[in-house]
Amino acid sequence: MIRTPLRPLARVLKARETGENPDHIEHENRRLRLENMRDAARNQAEGRLLTLALLFLCGFVLLGARMGLLAATAPLELSVGMVEEISSARADILDREGRVLATNLPTHALYAETRRMVDPVRAAHELARIFPDIDADRMAARFTDPQRRFIWIRTQLSPEQQQAVHDIGEPGLLFGPRDMRVYPNGRMAAHVLGGARYGQQGVRAAELLGVAGTELFFDGRLRDPEQVNMPLHLSLDLTVQATVTEVLEGGMRMLNAKGASAVLMDVYTGEVLSLVSLPDFDPNLRPAPPTEGEPADSPLFNRAVQGYYELGSVMKSFAVAQGLDSGSVTPQTMIDTRGPLTWGRFRINDFRNYGPQLSVKDVMVRSSNIGTARIMQEIGAEAQQDFLRKFGFLEPAQIELAEAARSRPLLPDRWSDLSVMTISYGHGMSTSPLALAAGYASLVNGGRKITPTLLRRENVQAGEQIISAQTSQQMRLMLHQVVQEGTASFARIAGYPVGGKTGSADKPGPRGGYMKDAVLATFASVFPSHDPRYVLIVTLDEGADTTGPEPRRTAGWTAVPVSAEITRRIAPLLDMRPIRLEAANAAFDAALHSSVGH
Amino acid sequence: MRSFLYFLTALAVIGLAAWAYRENHLTQQAMNERRALEREVASLGSAITIQRTEWAYLNRPDRLRELVDVNFERLRLVPMTADHFGEIGQVAYPLPVLRGDYSGVVEVSGEFQDLSDQEEDLP
Numbered sequence: 001m002i003r004t005p006l007r008p009l010a011r012v013l014k015a016r017e018t019g020e021n022p023d024h025i026e027h028e029n030r031r032l033r034l035e036n037m038r039d040a041a042r043n044q045a046e047g048r049l050l051t052l053a054l055l056f057l058c059g060f061v062l063l064g065a066r067m068g069l070l071a072a073t074a075p076l077e078l079s080v081g082m083v084e085e086i087s088s089a090r091a092d093i094l095d096r097e098g099r100v101l102a103t104n105l106p107t108h109a110l111y112a113e114t115r116r117m118v119d120p121v122r123a124a125h126e127l128a129r130i131f132p133d134i135d136a137d138r139m140a141a142r143f144t145d146p147q148r149r150f151i152w153i154r155t156q157l158s159p160e161q162q163q164a165v166h167d168i169g170e171p172g173l174l175f176g177p178r179d180m181r182v183y184p185n186g187r188m189a190a191h192v193l194g195g196a197r198y199g200q201q202g203v204r205a206a207e208l209l210g211v212a213g214t215e216l217f218f219d220g221r222l223r224d225p226e227q228v229n230m231p232l233h234l235s236l237d238l239t240v241q242a243t244v245t246e247v248l249e250g251g252m253r254m255l256n257a258k259g260a261s262a263v264l265m266d267v268y269t270g271e272v273l274s275l276v277s278l279p280d281f282d283p284n285l286r287p288a289p290p291t292e293g294e295p296a297d298s299p300l301f302n303r304a305v306q307g308y309y310e311l312g313s314v315m316k317s318f319a320v321a322q323g324l325d326s327g328s329v330t331p332q333t334m335i336d337t338r339g340p341l342t343w344g345r346f347r348i349n350d351f352r353n354y355g356p357q358l359s360v361k362d363v364m365v366r367s368s369n370i371g372t373a374r375i376m377q378e379i380g381a382e383a384q385q386d387f388l389r390k391f392g393f394l395e396p397a398q399i400e401l402a403e404a405a406r407s408r409p410l411l412p413d414r415w416s417d418l419s420v421m422t423i424s425y426g427h428g429m430s431t432s433p434l435a436l437a438a439g440y441a442s443l444v445n446g447g448r449k450i451t452p453t454l455l456r457r458e459n460v461q462a463g464e465q466i467i468s469a470q471t472s473q474q475m476r477l478m479l480h481q482v483v484q485e486g487t488a489s490f491a492r493i494a495g496y497p498v499g500g501k502t503g504s505a506d507k508p509g510p511r512g513g514y515m516k517d518a519v520l521a522t523f524a525s526v527f528p529s530h531d532p533r534y535v536l537i538v539t540l541d542e543g544a545d546t547t548g549p550e551p552r553r554t555a556g557w558t559a560v561p562v563s564a565e566i567t568r569r570i571a572p573l574l575d576m577r578p579i580r581l582e583a584a585n586a587a588f589d590a591a592l593h594s595s596v597g598h
Numbered sequence: 599m600r601s602f603l604y605f606l607t608a609l610a611v612i613g614l615a616a617w618a619y620r621e622n623h624l625t626q627q628a629m630n631e632r633r634a635l636e637r638e639v640a641s642l643g644s645a646i647t648i649q650r651t652e653w654a655y656l657n658r659p660d661r662l663r664e665l666v667d668v669n670f671e672r673l674r675l676v677p678m679t680a681d682h683f684g685e686i687g688q689v690a691y692p693l694p695v696l697r698g699d700y701s702g703v704v705e706v707s708g709e710f711q712d713l714s715d716q717e718e719d720l721p
Contacts, residue, residue: 569677
């Protein structure tokens with residue numbers, strides 16, 4: 001910086017010439033210099049103030065943000081498992097009334113730190129005394145191995161075992177806190193719950209992961225730290241589930257069936273109140289997946305959801321409903337049922353000859369294959385596919401179970417006219433009992449599409465209207481008549497009018513074709529029939545009633561009595577008042593007259 | 599004047615330091631208390647969980663059914679069916695309450711009738 005002199009010679013000489021006081025020049029320059037210095041000082045001060053202000057602003061923003069963050073985050077309770085990043089927390093699963101289906105129980109794992117052990121050989125022998133499956137010599141070898149410093153011995157200990165280990169007095173044997181998934185009801189609802197296993201293990205905690213069922217489907221939700229304190233409410237009713245399991249188990253034993261399943265669903269909300277598949281298992285000790293044999297015979301297999309079967313005549317309801325809904329027939333239309341109906345090399349027969357013609361109602365009541373085949377013949381393949389798709393029979397069932405998406409229905413490769421006819425009476429297309437339940441719910445609830453759910457719902461599902469309310473009313477009456485006049489006479493129970501349709505399907509053999517003595521019997525029922533609230537599907541795999549001179553395998557003798565007993569037991573549990581049959585018939589008449597009047 | 603201000607400022611700094619020191623200790627104490635409380639909440643929470651699990655385990659449907667079977671002689675519990683629903687008319691009205699004092703001697707008069715042979719018919 002060039003400093004201007006206070007008395008520049010040139011200006012002073014000039015001033016002297018003109019007779020001015022040269023001191024003025026000095027004063028002026030001094031003033032200018034001072035002004036410059038003042039400006040510089042002010043700039044510096046302003047800069048410092050600005051920096052300081054910025055610093056303070058940053059500080060306040062930081063504090064504010066921290067406070068906002070603290071205020072916004074949900075308060076987390078300290079639990080034993082949350083000390084490390086590995087969290088063993090997992091929300092409870094409750095039934096619709098709040099009864100515990102799955103919960104966590106604190107327990108301890110046992111591990112050894114070999115460097116801190118005083119007498120490893122004695123400790124190994126003492127451990128072998130407490131746990132019979134531990135081999136003392138091998139454990140001692142592991143304890144004395146200089147390569148090993150840390151050994152897991154047990155993932156779960158009972159309090160008694162823990163005390164016994166404590167009493168060994170070995171400082172190298174240590175306990176790590178663990179959470180254990182407990183299903184207090186044992187085998188109840190095993191297929192819905194699935195099971196849990198340990199994931200990543202740390203000394204202070206171990207992850208609990210779902211293996212199957214809702215535990216796997218909702219794994220993220222159950223382990224989400226913010227929702228851990230909010231239990232998951234399922235739509236199951238434990239009391240109803242227990243009753244259905246008890247009756248079904250009894251029926252299965254009496255009829256010597258290989259397996260059985262039952263689905264109980266609310267026809268308006270789609271809530272599954274009970275879902276049973278037998279044989280079942282204990283989710284507390286979930287068996288390993290089978291390595292040999294038919295996977296579908298394993299207890300882990302959920303027959304109601306994963307089991308896609310050709311269900312036979314229960315599917316006739318959908319053929320008849322489509323006939324009614326398209327307007328091509330009415331319940332009184334006469335259908336030609338002369339048999340056998342031949343189509344190319346294929347013949348369609350009835351269980352017995354029902355005469356030359358039957359009304360549509362009697363086709364349902366007597367369960368005539370030829371009748372439904374003739375009804376569907378006029379409607380055609382495309383319309384049938386559309387109709388079944390609307391009911392959800394062509395896709396895997398949507399339900400909150402991890403297994404559901406893995407199995408899909410078996411459909412014909414080419415939807416020929418012959419397929420149309422066989423599918424009309426339930427052959428050539430496979431369906432799971434759960435999908436069937438949803439389909440029947442839509443048939444009788446006024447025609448609205450129902451998506452099954454395992455979560456508790458407050459509201460009625462406002463699904464797409466897939467059949468008209470009038471068709472739905474006609475179907476209710478026909479299902480009622482099947483029980484009152486037709487193949488499901490065992491379903492007449494005091495107090496609760498039931499409507500339903502039987503299905504007895506020969507099971508496909510391992511080498512193609514159908515087996516004669518292996519029948520899958522199904523009964524799809526709705527109750528009370530005049531104003532359906534619930535749909536109940538019962539299937540029995542290879543059941544036979546052997547009380548008569550020869551074994552009776554049709555659903556009317558196997559699935560229907562079991563289903564009737566279930567209905568008799570659970571209807572009161574569902575807060576349903578009994579109603580006399582005449583009252584139900586009167587309700588049907590009233591509905592018929594009001595629809596005629598319109 | 600200026601030295602007085604310096605003195606005051608120094609005093610204020612000392613005071614603030616003392617306050618901050620105290621505050622720091624109070625905060626630490628509060629955090630310790632919080633930790634203790636959280637531990638207590640956690641242990642009580644796990645106790646509640648254990649109790650709830652035990653309750654659910656003891657009330658599991660299988661066990662209740664066995665208990666019903668074992669105690670059938672005494673309790674005579676049967677599954678609920680349609681027959682157990684009643685009409686509102688089947689509920690009896692409460693019996694009229696007797697008024698007056700009957701604790702002392704009550705004088706009655708009338709004919710004497712021997713009921714000894716009829717007593718056997720009574721339930």
